[in-house]
Amino acid sequence: xxxxxxxxxxxxxxxxxxxxxxxxxxxxxxxxxxxxxxxxxxxxxxxxxxxxxxxxxxxxxxxxxxxxxxxxxxxxxxxxxxxxxxxxxxxxxxxxxxxxxxxxxxxxxxxxxxxxxxxxxxxxxxxxxxxxx
Numbered sequence: 217x218x219x220x221x222x223x224x225x226x227x228x229x230x231x232x233x234x235x236x237x238x239x240x241x242x243x244x245x246x247x248x249x250x251x252x253x254x255x256x257x258x259x260x261x262x263x264x265x266x267x268x269x270x271x272x273x274x275x276x277x278x279x280x281x282x283x284x285x286x287x288x289x290x291x292x293x294x295x296x297x298x299x300x301x302x303x304x305x306x307x308x309x310x311x312x313x314x315x316x317x318x319x320x321x322x323x324x325x326x327x328x329x330x331x332x333x334x335x336x337x338x339x340x341x342x343x344x345x346x347x348x349x
Contacts, residue, residue, distance in 0.1 A: 217252075217268070217319075220333045226262035227294025228309055233274065237290065237330075238323025240313040241280040245271035245287055251317070263289050265296065266334040268317065287311040288319070288341060290326075290334045304331065304349070312341055 228234060228247060236242045251268040253261040263269050271287045273280045290312050295305035306329070313322045319338040326341075329349040335342035342348070 218337045220266050220337055222265075222296055222298045222304075222333050224264035224266065224296045224333060225294055226264040226267075227292040227296075228263045228269075228289060230261050232309070234271070234287075234289070234309045234311045236276075236287070236313055236323075237310040237327045238312050238321060239325050240322040241277035242273040242275075242285070242313050244273070244275035245285070245311055245313070246274050247271050248284065251286075264294075265289055265292050265331045266337040268314075269311070271311065285322075286314040286317050288314060288334055288338055290330045290341070291328070306331075306349075314340075 232247050234245045247269050249270045250261040250263045255261050267289050273283050291306040291310040295303045315322050319340040329347040330345040335348050
């Protein structure tokens, strides 16, 4: 996992519901944990764009429901700042379901734009993405 150059503000807490933007069969995910997050005792971990999260499938195909999957956050409503000074925010929070924690996406088509930070960190997602913002 490569570092992200932008100062991404963490906008998605543990327990948040996040839509998926791929054709993996899952429609809605609930974030269970954020991988490699360091917080103080008692603080709820949160995730931002390009973070790897563990999530349970709340809505989707019957064979996908109630499964625990790895996902990468690719869009968030909370704005964040890029090194150029540009501030980026999206209309919704969205994630991509992964086959494994290495970064290979389960779906073959992504709907909507994907953040550049997520594509820089996860090359498997960058290969499938059609719109990169």
